[in-house]
Amino acid sequence: NAGVTQTPKFQVLKTGQSMTLQCAQDMNHNSMYWYRQDPGMGLRLIYYSASEGTTDKGEVPNGYNVSRLNKREFSLRLESAAPSQTSVYFCASSARQGVGEQYFGPGTRLTVT
Amino acid sequence: EDQVTQSPEALRLQEGESSSLNCSYTVSGLRGLFWYRQDPGKGPEFLFTLYSAGEEKEKERLKATLTKKESFLHITAPKPEDSATYLCAVHPSGGSQGNLIFGKGTKLSVKP
Numbered sequence: 695n696a697g698v699t700q701t702p703k704f705q706v707l708k709t710g711q712s713m714t715l716q717c718a719q720d721m722n723h724n725s726m727y728w729y730r731q732d733p734g735m736g737l738r739l740i741y742y743s744a745s746e747g748t749t750d751k752g753e754v755p756n757g758y759n760v761s762r763l764n765k766r767e768f769s770l771r772l773e774s775a776a777p778s779q780t781s782v783y784f785c786a787s788s789a790r791q792g793v794g795e796q797y798f799g800p801g802t803r804l805t806v807t
Numbered sequence: 808e809d810q811v812t813q814s815p816e817a818l819r820l821q822e823g824e825s826s827s828l829n830c831s832y833t834v835s836g837l838r839g840l841f842w843y844r845q846d847p848g849k850g851p852e853f854l855f856t857l858y859s860a861g862e863e864k865e866k867e868r869l870k871a872t873l874t875k876k877e878s879f880l881h882i883t884a885p886k887p888e889d890s891a892t893y894l895c896a897v898h899p900s901g902g903s904q905g906n907l908i909f910g911k912g913t914k915l916s917v918k919p
Contacts (some may be wrong), residue, residue, distance in 0.1 A: 794837060
């Protein structure tokens with residue numbers, strides 16, 4: 695039982711490049727989330743998917759897109775990376791959106807130069 | 808506006824020196840309050856959920872309590888392996904689309 699997994703663990707991009715962060719969970723959870731964590735800012739929600747087939751914007755969605763591929767997988771895409779997107783990205787899942795605890799993956803450390 | 812504030816930002820303790828971390832919140836209504844532990848370079852690890860004032864949860868040297876305006880994470884006789892950043896989060900019942908609001912965390916260092 696791996697919980698929440700994320701790939702890659704580290705990534706360096708040049709400004710303007712694109713990439714997709716992958717996330718998968720094996721807990722049969724309905725809801726999945728993408729956060730970013732910056733020094734002094736705490737965790738901020740980028741996008742979430744309350745259930746398979748739905749996605750919604752969180753607090754800081756600009757510059758990102760998401761896809762809920764199936765119940766297990768939720769990806770985050772940066773179409774044209776900017777230095778302001780340098781951050782650590784965490785994926786999380788919960789049994790239901792708005793109820794109960796969320797479980798987090800190990801994170802992806804992204805640097806945009 | 809829903810808000811979560813954690814204090815202190817950093818706390819240094821000697822091994823065995825008990826203390827408490829504070830999480831104060833301002834929300835329209837509380838569905839739940841959560842404590843997480845985060846080690847450097849890792850994702851947050853779930854510790855406790857508290858739902859109503861007066862509730863307490865314990866795990867090893869940690870005890871979380873909840874009042875109507877704040878939560879405390881009490882650490883009894885800490886060990887160096889308790890060193891980590893402790894995050895508090897709340898689920899407001901109104902607004903914020905029902906998603907978690909996180910505090911900025913308290914970085915705990917326990918010296919042997």
